[in-house]
Amino acid sequence: MLDPYILRSPSLLPTPLDDSSHLLINNLVFMDNSTLISSSKSGLEHMLSITEEFYALNNTSANHHKYVLISNSLPLTTTSNISPVDFNLSLSFLNSISSISVTPISITSSFRFLGVWFNIKGSRDFVKKQIANKCNSFAAILRPVKLTVKQVVYLYNTVLIPKLEYRMQVTHLSDKDCYIATRLVRSLVKHKANFSRALPNPILYLSQALGLINLSSHLLQCHVNNLFLMANSSTSFIQRLFVYRLLLI
Template sequence: MDDSTLVAFSKTGIEDRLSITAEFYTLNNVQANSAKYVLLSSSSPSLRIVFDLSPSFLVSNLFLSFSSLSLNTSFRFLGVWFSSSTSSQFVLKQARSMVKDMAALLGPKKLLAQHVAYLYNAILLPRLEFRLQTTLFSENTVQSIVTLMFSVIRRKAGLAATTPLALLFLKLPFSIQNAFYRFLSSHVASWQKIFTHPDFKEFASYAISYLQGFLSAESCPTTINLEPWSHIVSLQTHTLFNALLFSSQLNITWSLSFRPLRRNLQPALPFRSVLPHSIFQSSWKLWKNLNIFMLAQLVSPCGRYLMNWPDLRYLGIVGRKGRIPTWFNFIKNNFLSSSSSLLLLSSFSLFIRSYC
């Protein structure tokens, strides 16, 4: 039988589903190798977890123990690769592995440089483009991914290992495509299709508004210089941000069929003006390292809700280690409408208005 996937919101839910599947396997004389089970847990990564199955005369083993995958481990489900972390390292490793395998395969073959260049353009780049549909790396990173194939082409062409890439790109018999420009064009085309298709209007507006809120930018991200944010680690793997940033560096303009809401940052409230002096003095160096200076950087895109600490960690706005700091607890205790809600008091909410 095909692989089975069990999904639940809690450990108890998984135990119930494991109990049902164990009885099903017994009734249908199916053998399941528990050693091949894969466990993914967002709350308990990299831990050994014991599951207690419900007592049943159909189940002989009432205890199952699995090690959950680490946050940095990737896994494949229904042909799609996932990772619990916001890091794109697993995508980078997969892309480099694909190039390494092809270079190792073509290296010993008796092929002309033109043959290798054709296979690079027609086979490898489309595969990489498909794999990198949701990840757009910088030009230097893309060049490091495909560098092994360039080494093979140089060797087949009898060129020195130090031959500049520009010569390979310009030499007519090779006609090697620039991988970075191809991937960037694909991402720009995909986002433009999303921005212009009527069925994706709500998603497109949310994507732009969310990025605008994450940047704490007053205007639409397609109309501002994104260079000041390019060094923020959490944005270096943000697909839409990178597509906008890299295309702006190549003077590619974006046209939107809608106008996202304009965020007025006048009442964005710097931490200096809303936090006690003692808290500000003890925390400003940390904020400087994290590039967070205003309350607007900690709120939801709509400007009305404070994001919780796990979400801020997931987005890379704050550090991934350590306990919740005093300054954030002060904000939660003094800036929210109630202790059971993340809704900000009206005096701290951002004012959102439409474009004129």
């Protein structure tokens, strides 16, 4: 086991370390999540071998039990029925680990990357529940707080809407889904404004009135803007991404 306070790997030192030596720098570091992307198993094995050598060089280690494999070549089944996948690593002067076993997640499960949730199967249920929970939590927190209706609308438009927009970058929900998710928010706005519950909802969205952002219209505009930028990109990768995004709509 390497000493976490040593700045260099002992295997790289020409002479053994002196136990009586004093180091003045504290080098204990915790690393966040890392993501390896490859189109083949051999490519992942090559990158995993490099990461193990990197850990040896920088005197760090990874918890292999927390590794997660995401692949679109797995059958539509549950995680409990999926067998672990063994990755054979290249042994070297810095790497003594010959293999790593990783259990893939189900192709129907959602996973997060850079704060955005993806689903290989294309299911939108997980994101739909997230959006509804965010809106319901927002309404539940602000309902007992003494705020004016303009303050509530401001918080919704400038705080909650950007969060929802970021989470739904690759997920398009129907107008009905957005309507159901924001039901408690509309109820909260009507309550703060002392409006009747029977007041037509479109009045809340009028810029001449309260100016509440319509989630469905806002997200549709965001997706159209992103597609327009990708469609006019000169990069081949962005153009292929544009075609893929069209398939998700």
